[in-house]
Amino acid sequence: MSRRPSWLYEGARVLDPAEDREGIVQFIGDWEDPKTRRFIPEAVFLRPEGGGVTGRTSSTRRHRGGPAAARGHPTPTTRSTMAIRTFGHATITLPELDEPGLYLSNVDSLDSSRGTIQDFAYGDADLRSLDLAQTQLVTGRIASMRAKRVELEAVNLHGVEITGSDLGSARWTGSKLTRVHIRDCKLMGAALDSLVLDDVLFEDCKFDFATFEKVRATGPVAFIGCVLTEATFTDCELSDSVFTDCTLRLTEFGTGRYRNTDLRENDLSAIRGVANLAKVRIDPGQQSDLAEALVSELDITVGDD
Structure with missing residues (x-):
């Protein structure tokens, strides 16, 4: 405790x-x-x-006024580099990187001999490979990055925004993402293994053919407007997560925990692994979607004779 x-x-x-x-x-x-x-x-x-x-x-x-208060001036109010967004029952706290007083320094690389990069801005880069291990990225922005090969092991993100980037078939393992916003990115064919997600928003991203294995949501997580065609979730703990306006064509939900996962506002007629989605949340109109998906998955023939 x-x-x-x-x-x-x-x-x-x-x-x-x-x-x-x-x-x-x-x-x-x-x-x-x-x-x-x-x-x-x-x-x-x-x-x-x-x-x-x-x-x-x-x-x-604990701050108790400090020198400013001692001189009779009001104590400055607390500033927080955070923004709040709500999707269904999930309220996600995200980094607010444009706050006055927060300065992000441009960096030429995400690799550091110290193992930690803080208050940074990195982008507009075409890389042959991005290979990071045992790295902490704290408070920063990654934009317009393109990499043909991505290997991330024990790369933890806190208060980071990644936008307009192509990470290709990235392999990302054994990492924790906290207060992270990934928007308009491509991770097609990516392998995401043993990630811990807390206050993470994936927005307008392409995860076609990606594999999510042992991914665990310990806080609010949302996939909004994402394409997950033929993506696979295996042994994941995604209870209370939200999927909204996503393309879930042949998306497979394997064994895992999906209690109270919000699947409303999606077409579920072509998903796989319906039997594993016990206690998820859907709209009344999606019952026929799940029935259609189950009939297709079990290769049931429907006929009058």
Whole structure:
């Protein structure tokens, strides 16, 4: 059970007594120091007031007004680099990267000897390959990136937006995505294995022939306007996730957990694995879709003779 105090949360304004500075909590979560390989549960990263480079702090203290309040000035209000969007019963918290005071530095590569890239902007790149491992991408934007070969292992994203990019048949394994927005991207034939998703929105993406294996939703997850033709979900935990206005032609839902998964506003007549979708949520009009899908899957012949 977490022993984190109630006043310490992402977006809160706190004091770092070790550095004698104030900052906004940008990220709280498990973190591995890339140099020492020491694992730190619930590490806290602060962004200085007014912008700057995010850094990890070893201790924090609740802000109680600070020098500004002591001089009789009002305490600055907390700023949060987050945006809220709701789809069905899922309310997703996403990064707000255009907030005044947040400065993203342009980087030429997503690879770092330190293992962590923070407050970054990367894009308009044509790559032969993108090969990353044991990397943390914290607060940043990736746009218009195209890569012929993508291998991502233990690449964790927090507060990251990926737009207009072609990741091809990416292989992405053993990673956690938190407060991530992936929009208008191609991951056709991608293999997504053992990913943990928390506050993740896939919007207008193409996942044709992609495989999702042991993908686990620990927080709100939504697929909105995505194409998942002949995509396969195997041993996934997608309870409470949302699929809306998606193309699910020959999409296969294998064994897994889909309790309260919202499949409304989709054509379900050509999906596979209907028997595995126990306790999902559908519209009344979609009952005939599921019946049609089941008849097709079981190769049942319907006739009068």
